[in-house]
Amino acid sequence: MAPQEDNVLVFFVNGKKVEDDQVDPEWTLLFYLRNKLRLCGTKLGCGEGGCGACTVMVSKYDRIKNKIIHLPVNACLAPVCSMHGLAITTIEGIGSTKTKLHPVQERIAKSHGSQCGFCTPGIVMSMYTLLRTSPKPTMKEMEVAFQGNLCRCTGYRPIIEGYKTFTEEWELLQNSNKLNGEQTNGCAMGDQCCKLQNGTGTTDPEEVLFKRSEFTPYDSSQEPIFPPELKISGQYDKQYLVIKGKTVTWYRPTSLEQLLELKKLFPGAKLVVGNTEVGVEVKFKHMVYPVIIQPVLIPEMVDITNTEKGVRVGASATLIDTENHLKNEIKQLPEEKTRIFKTVVEMLNWFAGKQIRSVGALGSNIMTGSPISDMLPILMANEVTLELQSRDNGKREVLLDGNFFTGYRKTIVKPEEILLAIYIPYTNSDRYCYAYKQARRREDDIAIVNAAINVTFEPKTDIISDINLAFGGMSYKTVTAPKTRSKLKGLPWNRTTLELAFTHLQEDLPLDPGAPGGMYVYRRSLTLSLFFRAFLAISQDLEKYIPHIKIDKRDLSGINGFHSKEYKSSQYFTVVPKTQEKTDALQRPVVHASAYKQATGEATYCDDIPFFENELYLAFVTSTKSHAKILSVDTTEALAVEGVHYYVSAKDIDPSCNNIGSIVHDEKVFYDDVVTSQGQIIGGIIAVDQMTAQKAARKVKVEYEDLQPVVVTIPDAIKHNSYLSSVPHKVIARGDIDKVFQTAPHVLEGECHMGGQEHFYLETQGVVVVPKKEDQEMDVYSSTQNPTEVAAMLGHVLGIQLNKIAVKVKRLGGGFGGKESKAMMIAVAAAAAAVKLNRPVRCMLDRDEDMVMTGGRHPFLSKYKVAFDDQGKILGALVKIYCNCGYSFDLSPGVLERAMAHAENSYNLPVARIEGYLCKTNLPSNTAFRGFGGPQGMYAAECMLQDISVFLNKDPVKLSELNLYKEGDSTHYNQKLINCTINKCWKECIESSRYYEKRKEVDKFNKQNRYKKRGLSVIPTKYGISFTVLHLNQAGALILVYTDGSVLLHHGGIEMGQGLYTKMLQVASRSLEIPIEKIHTVETATNTVPNTSPTAASSGSDLNGMAVMQACNIIKERLKPYKEANPKGKWEDWVKKAYFDRVSLSATGYYRTPDIGYNWETGDGNMFNYFTYGVACCEVEIDTLTGDHEVHSVEIVMDLGESLNPAIDIGQIEGAFMQGYGLYVLEELVYSPSGTNYTRGPGTYKLPGFGDIPGEFNVSLLKGVSNPRAVYSSKAVGEPPLFLGSTVLFAIKDAIKAARVENGFDPNDFQLVSPATSARIRVACQDNITAKFKEPEPGTYSPWNVLV
């Protein structure tokens, strides 16, 4: 009998029941929340489960355990149909500023853990879900909870600081402090606090960025209840759900028979458990699966049970349930029985984030057959048994061995069969299992290579009775090593056997030099290194009972990778004097003005703006070729899709206006003849909604004819003489460099290459264009850092006067320079469509589109020649700087010029010649990115210094000290340094970091450890503040005072998380002498303050702050007579009186930076208004077998003058440092030789995660310093600290040297390209393993990727 079908989807959202019979199975939960329920607090950051911005809590009632289960889930991957009978809690459901904040929301805001706020709801929901499961979690649980969340702004430290107050450890510490009668300074380390340790600190209770005592206590009994209907009745769990959509039908059977019947009926049906694989395939590979079956209610498939021989895991059992079950077994059973379980559990710690593990299944992982699956090597090396079943042929058992996979993601499982269960066996005392994974980032990353080793010895001996090895990342499937297996059987476990294993593993695991994934030497070396790691671990196990096996103490360091660490931090800043008026908010650690709204999901970003009537959506058709002629564009099929309205393209624009660009109009709105990069906009489909528009856009057929050359790399550009401007573009010259080279005692030549960087603002670029009914007026809501430029480009392209275009920006979910010039490209295209159709048009890029279309930080190649004396004092330098601009100018000239101006970092170059070259390539056009070329220029300076240190065999620290600028020195572009505090920062950093003591400790550690090496580095930075384009150094503000005394503040700056609005409110509070609560900022708009400069170059608060101050002073001056007449009166009294006296209560302020303007021809004039200085010291540890690393400590000292807001400024320092660390160490953009960007999302592009923050992270703001050249003696902070992130790379370099010495190689004979990825670190740590693999000769193979 056919089962009774139910077709109405029922679930609960924030306690309210949702019943929907019109659901499309293609919708994700995120789509439903944001578009159907308009709950926009949950954000879309990537759509592939990699950022956590979409985290919600899903709760269900477990009828077997009789308890409610709460899980963190990525709403972007969860199909809405999978929510049937479940309860969802979103950020809106836990608290709001209008009612009451939940402590989880309050604490992240108060601890300054929310900057742009786009990641905040997801982080709040991860923490909230943890608390619902474990009201007093451990630090470890908290660490695990955040594995799937990313933040691009904060550097994570403040989030951890705020949230650790929920933990068990925190409570224990508080209790023990109370018992001992101790006062705490708020630091969890108590008297181990770094401030007390290094003697710099005070326990003044005021000297904290936030007071934990002000946190609302957490009371878990106050949480909303689970929907009673779901608890009382299990009716929804018993329903056979069938939901039919336009192209997909969703089945949720409730019995195995139903499932097998369906599978027979639809052999091509996709089984979906967590949808974490299939969801990504559908979204990014555009796969269509018309029949989806969700087997999550079938007891045989979800249960995990113990059997005589081991554990049976139902194929649909989630990874988290599997982990919990196995952990329990490990606890209960003798150690020797659970060795496979242990490897599975340990591996799961490095498997995705908690959100993915909560829904993804073990069976799905196997059936996906990914060549880099983390579970497959373990299961295959142990040859577990799989139970398969089909309706007609019943059950069969197969071994998961080398024969299971028959091709790429193909298995021996028949179409009508399903995987029912996995049997993981117990081990015995003679069997050992180890498994390892090496990824770019330790947490939540896919493997580069993983390995599992399973050895059984003859009873109580070291003679190998069997050995099975499996590896991922070495082929199109997980592979075993049959030759090694057969050759090693019967041999003893010793170094001779190890060498034999190395030989046979090389044969078992070949790799084509051009194989997808690249990293030929690294991957091959890893296979041996990981085997060696297992060799050591098993030797240690055997040592216990086999007398002749002895493991050298120094070798123990090769056994383990890095694990979680304890976090310590301190923040040191000037506390406002007690005499400062309470109402005066300036220089206090005031919480970000939007933090509470960000923590509750109420803060509105571009795509959260409510739908406008008749609104349409734009999806782009972009170039898939790097250099080609467009032969034809066929939109027939796309336009036939239901819901599609139009195809917008070059035909909709006056051909003379189809050109845009920040400096030079060398880009097109729509490309119609030749494309010069992938990602260029050819046209756009306008449809009723995003899904329709995107589907139709994929149906637009573009025919191309390939053109040559395709220039991708800087050397390519040099070879083809492909430049954007004359060669060189610009030169800075001081003195006669040739003469110096002739006379100097020493001259060295070298070069350094630095890769680019993706902005990865959590909010991708978006725009909503709303044409009005009258006079061509239009409102444009754009996620731009530069509203004036967006308006100007719109005006130019569409022929509309700027006074009719209002570009409005409330806030950005991060910008980092990426939204300075790039916002215009999508805004103009959307506006062209909106004008054409006279309807509002919205567009928000998907993450992959954003990463392919909008460019990033420029890769740089610097070639240098440096002259120096015997001491290492630099006498002169010639630096040729090449930057990879991509296909157009964009802001590249400015980026290059800043790199040239920073090519000395903080070192005096008495004679210099710096040449800059703008390389034109067929890559996306690169653009501004925090630091704007400065970090690339400074990197060249540090590389030069490092080369000198190698040549003279001197500590680079000594050389830095010798060459650092002194007060009164002038730069190579002839700017005299006044109030130069670099030496002060340096001295303080060396002392507070205990550099010289640490150096001894590091040396000692390196002597004691064979396979782990530590390294140290101290790096200064000096960053010039001002736009180098003179006219941009101006700003305006508008102050409106209302008769109730409230003040509305407008200025030209954009809030993108950096706290600009907060600082402006603080400036106004000080200037007007009124409490901050009376002042409000709404948004930045071109119809309130015109002709704004972009919010960039770190100058937002300097320029706008001065303008705000000016406007306030005008108001204050006007109110002065009323204050004098009524000195005891209040602000409101004076305002009211002035109004009745007909005194204007609005004023504009204007500021332009005085005494700047560098003449590039003559070398005269000041390039910068002033400089921000800082120094960082870092200690790292590297794993010389894998290239993995861990940052132990970072100490930063910065001069920020009199900080306007120490909490915001310290947040900027920490965030910039972590972004710089990403740039120099973790984040690698990977391009194919033909210009395809392989790194299009968080899955392939790795930003630093929670687990990457330094173990100890101390930040001090230099005290007793002031800056007469900026608002209220402050200094700009946004970009300057970023370069300090390079200190991690240089510390790694230091550690590599120690590794090379250990292995008998020249410590200095290696190149370390930035970013110093695990692959580059490992290969630089040359040893007997890497020696077995030679980098293939260029020209003998087609490389998979190239260094651009």
Ligand SMILES: Cc1cc2nc3c(=O)[nH]c(=O)nc-3n(C[C@H](O)[C@H](O)[C@H](O)COP(=O)(O)OP(=O)(O)OC[C@H]3O[C@@H](n4cnc5c(N)ncnc54)[C@H](O)[C@@H]3O)c2cc1C
């Ligand atoms: C952000 C992110 C991080 C990730 N990190 C990792 C990682 O670190 N390591 C790793 O190995 N993987 C990782 N993955 C991949 C993925 O999460 C895992 O493979 C997971 O186990 C898939 O489970 P699922 O239930 O969500 O799969 P689904 O998408 O639901 O299904 C996957 C496949 O399995 C098939 N299938 C499921 N059950 C059966 C069955 N019973 N019989 C036959 N076929 C079946 C489906 O038809 C489908 O083809 C990651 C994925 C994402 C999105």
Ligand code: FES
């Ligand atoms: S949007 Fe879902 S994880 Fe990024």
Ligand code: FES
């Ligand atoms: S605050 Fe985390 S991404 Fe901006």
